[in-house]
Amino acid sequence: MAAIIEDGKLRLTGYVGDYYFEDGFTSQDVVLALAGIDDDSTLDVHINSGGGVASEGAAIHALLTARGGETNVVVEGIAASAASLIAMAGATVTMSAGAVMMIHDPAGYTFGNSAAHGKTVEALEALATAYSRVYAAKSGKSPEECREIMKAERWLTPEEAVNEGFADETTEQKAKPVAAFDYRLFAHAPKHLTAMAKKKNWSLPATMAASAAQPRPTEETSMTDKERAEQLAAENAKLKADLEKAGGGIEAALKADRERREAIMGLEESKGREALAEHLFTLGNTVEQAKATLSVSPKAAVEEDNPGDYRPRRMNAQGLNKPDLASSTRGDRAVLSASVERANKRR
16 A cells, blocks of 8 residues: 555555556555545645556545545656546645656557447546546646647646646655656656666566556557547458358358268168268268278168067167177178278278
8 A cells, every 4th residue: 555644644656556566556545544634634645656547546536626625736756647637636736846747548458349349448438538627627728628638648847737737836846756667558658767667677567467468459649539430440340250251161161061961871872871871971081981981881781570589679778788689690790890991991
């Protein structure tokens, strides 16, 4: 937990949420921390975070703005992505000297069918709209203007943050070291931050290796809503075509199998040898292979009614596990095995 009350100040450091790095804070952590603070008192919130889970950032912003007392924010090091939204809860936002603020569109990835991808697009658009309204309320810009800044992924110095309206003042106080985060995940992160992440080996922990190994779509920050819709429609069309192609292949295979069976069972050589013909079909013999085997195999003996040799008819599977001495002399199995072996040698 990195939501700590220290000397009456709330310090939020590390990842927003508990998804990537252990050193992070969640909305639940903030609820517990605020429980130790008088709701009507003035509260300074110090932020040093590279961002994290968008929905967690929105929840923490809501908790801070719901307080009865005044909430002020100081950005120490960095407030990026979801952390920059949390910073917007400050009645005054102060950027420490050398600190950085980053604003961009929420991002995510999905594993599933086209409907699942469509739901992700819908959720991301809803989050982006909500975020743009929060940035607009703080900066005095329109939500549409803020959305364009989000799509461009803007990295703001203290002076730029003040000029754009996302911060109110700067301080000459030296900023604390930036929070540990893999800044290489962002499309337009400053080179000194990506170099620092590489040098210090700030990357996903081993516990998240499996999730990180999943392919992530390239972030397309400059796409319009229309372009996104067209891209999704194209992906859906390709998926549908692939499914139809796969289905056609299965149908063709089933049809070919039915035709092979009909051809084998329709052979002149199959007459009187139907059980063997069916067995050869099941083994995967071609029509030619089955014909060759059948042609050298004896036909099954035809039972003739003999009043003096009465045997009760079998019902379903009755007696199949018992020897039938009267029928064991018919259709010598050794002859059949020898015939099949000779036929296989001829191929």
